[in-house]
Each structure stands twice: as C-alpha cells, then as structure tokens.
Amino acid sequence: MTDSPPDAGVVRRGKRPRSGIDQSDLIRSLRSTLAKMELALSQLEDPIIFVDTHGRIEWCNEPFCQLIGRPRISILGVRLADVFPLRRDGELLTEDEHPAAVALASGEPLVDVLEYAPETSSPRQIRISGRSVAHSAERKQGAFVLRDVTAQGRELRQARLATLGALTSGMIHQIRSPLGFVRSNIEYLQANWAGSSDMEEVFSESLFGLDRIESLFKTATAFDQPTLDQFVEFDLADAIRAAARMAKGHWDTVAEVQIPPNRGDAPVIGDPSAIAQAFAALFTNAAWAVGARRKREGSEFRGRIEVSIAQLDGWSEMVVEDNGIGIAPEHVDRIFDPFFTTQSDTDALGQGLFVAKSILVDQHGGMLRAEPRQGGARLVVRLPSYEPF
C-alpha cells in the first residue's frame, strides 16, 4: 500500500491535464462554488429542477426525487413532462403547454399553479416558478422551483365557501320574510276569490311554486357547517332511531323497518341532528323504492327496509338494505348529484341524497356509497369511530 498516487502499469501521457496546471486554481474555485451550490440547493425543502433545451432533466434536488418517487440517476436525461405530468382544471397539459416548454420557448419568468396527480397518492397543487437562460440560439437551460400549495389552496377554498355560505344564509333570511307575506296574501286571495276555476288553478300553482322555493331554502340551510361545539359523542343506533321516526310518514304504509338495538358499541362523534337528517333521507329514499315496487307488484308485496350496524377498523358502519325497485347501474354514480331524481311521481327535488352525502362525507369525514343488489338496493355509510383517550 502506498500513500502516493499510483503510477505503475497505467497508460499515461503527460502528468498534467491538457488545460494546464495554471488553470487548477480556477477549476478548484469553480468546483468549490458548485459544491456550495449543490449543498445549498439540496438543503432546501422546495423541489428544484434544471432542464436542457429539450426540457430534459439535467439536475434536480432530493425533494423533487421524493415528490415524484424516483431516484435522480433514473430521471437524468428524461423529459420533465414525462416524469412530472401536470394538469390544469383536470386536463392533462400537452408537451407544448408544460411549464418547462413554455419557459424555454418564451425566455420570460414563469409562475403558475397546476395540479400534479401522482398514481400512488392524492393530487397536489403545485406552484411552479422558473425561467430559462439562452446560452446560444441552440442551447438553452431552464431552472424551476416548485412549492406544494395544496394546503393553502384548501384554506382559500374554505374561506371562499365560508363567505359564500354567509352570503347565501343572509339572502335566504332576506327572501324568507317577503315570501311569508306573499304566501299569506295568496292564501287570503284564494280563500276570498269567488271567481273562475282558472283563477283557482293560478292560486294553486302559485302556492305549489312557493312550496318548492321553501323546500329549496330548507335544503340550503342544511349546508350550514356545524361548529365543533355541536359535535358530541353519541351512538349510531340512536341517530338511526331518530331518523326512522323522522321518515316514518314515508315508510309506514309501504314497508316493515328493522332497526338494530342500541348496544352502545357504535360510538361516533358529530352533530347528531344533522346525521339523523342524513339518515332520514336514506330511509325516505328506500321507502320510495319499496313503494314503487309495491305499486308495480300490487298490495301483496311486502316491503322491507333493514338496517344493520358493524364496527370496522376505526369506522362505525351502517348498512340500509331495501327490497325496492333497486338502482339502475347507470344511475349508481349519479344518485348523490344535486337535482338528480328518478322519482317522477313525486315532488322530490333530488336533494335528499345530495344533502345526506354533504353531511356525512363533507361535514363528518365519513363515506357513503350505493350498491345495487339483486331485488333492491344497499346504501353503506361509514363514520369515523369515536375513540376516547
């Protein structure tokens, strides 16, 4: 072993680089600068990428590797657009629309917020800023800094929704008041009108219209976000019983309802009145499906709505099964959409399941899905279990 650089058996020509030893200090200085730059850029939490004229990755720091889940060595020379596809309003950007191509083509500073949707995790909102440098007409380089702004975007949306909610709430209050005296005036005119049957029809239609407007307002007020002080611990079985009572007018004459007893083994935390309202919509929907089948098959048909409760890992699950007319496969993905209804024989506005989903999923972090089954339908609700410390 020697501590001098090895020499024997090596094909060598000259002891010094062609560039000359007098350039060594300059090279060392540049290497020192590059080393500091590499260390500094690698310490930053924001992903950083350098690309060449064709948008191919020349260098990136570790946060970018972590963001896309690939080691650096595997992406050098690969086009940024291929390993980092971006979307705007859900639409995948083309090669020419990708920020790497835009910045390289324009030479102008670029700032944009786009969606990155990796296959293995949830979509992220990414703010990308960067610009290109043209070394010559043929040779350009681009440098980009990314920042995950998903959380800021969510906060902004929540703030906007809160503003919209307050505005809507104020409008409803302002409209309800005149609506009240318009209704009472029409009812007075209807009661005291001794005119033609045509006018009776006009009054009836006007009152029907007012009923629908009031129904829509009731729906809108269900979107008032519960505050945390309305969240209490309760058992799912109690909410189911309350919901069954609320919807009794719908199922009482068409179905037998089976509800599990409260064994105290399905504790959840939330707004019990809102959850009962959501469950009531499920009962109402099941009752309509059973009633529709009864109309089709006659009064001999025995309608049935069965509710069961189960405890899963971290979830309290409620399943509502009915033996009604079922859900057409093409409707499964739409029944939770606002204003979607197949109940052409009722005054249903298509709001019940939409509101139920809003309460259960958006307000309480739960899940709600519909499962068609042979001879009926199955609605599955999951709410996070309450686990006291």
Add this chain to the structure above:
Amino acid sequence: MTFDEIAEQTEHPSVEVDENGFITGVRNGFQEMLGWQDSLIGRPLSAIIPAHMHDAHHMGFSRFVATGQPHLLESDVRLPTSKASSEVVELVHHIAAKRFENGEWRFISMVREI
C-alpha cells in the same frame, strides 16, 4: 482492498481521474472499449459522460471533493457512457476513491458491459 490494489489488480477496463475531474490514466482497453483513437488522458471526465448528465456530474463531483460524502461510490451503478462516436451506451461502473497524504483525491472507475 486498497485503492492501489484495486487500480493494479482489476481486470476490468478502468479509468482514473484526479480531483479536478481530468482523466489521468486508463487501463485494460478502456479507451478502445469506447472507440477513442486519441488519448483520453488529460481530457475532462465529461468527455465520456453524456451531455444531459454534465450538470449532475459536475455538481455531484464537486460536492464529493468538498465534503467526502459519496453518492455513487463502492457499488455497481449502471451509467450512460459516451463513446467517441457520441453514441451513448449503458455500462456498469464500480467507482472507488482515495484521499492521499497531500490531500488530493483520486478516483478509479472499473467498467463492464451489462
């Protein structure tokens, strides 16, 4: 095995580089393997590295010389390598480094085809 033993005993084509990133020696037909007629000695290592990897090479090499913290040392790594014709081939590189008493780093990369 010491750096010297590795350099002298390897049967694989190999290339040696000083801490400024210049090629100081080639062995076992390394030059011929990549089709170079003129000597590689004295040329920057980037001569055998594809252009799209120059930035990563310069930054990683500089960081190592400054900190001694390796990313690619002492393991087999598949790396795109430029031939004299500019054709890029992927070869397995096993890179070793040693710091000598005078404080200078020396590197050797032993290569083999995949």
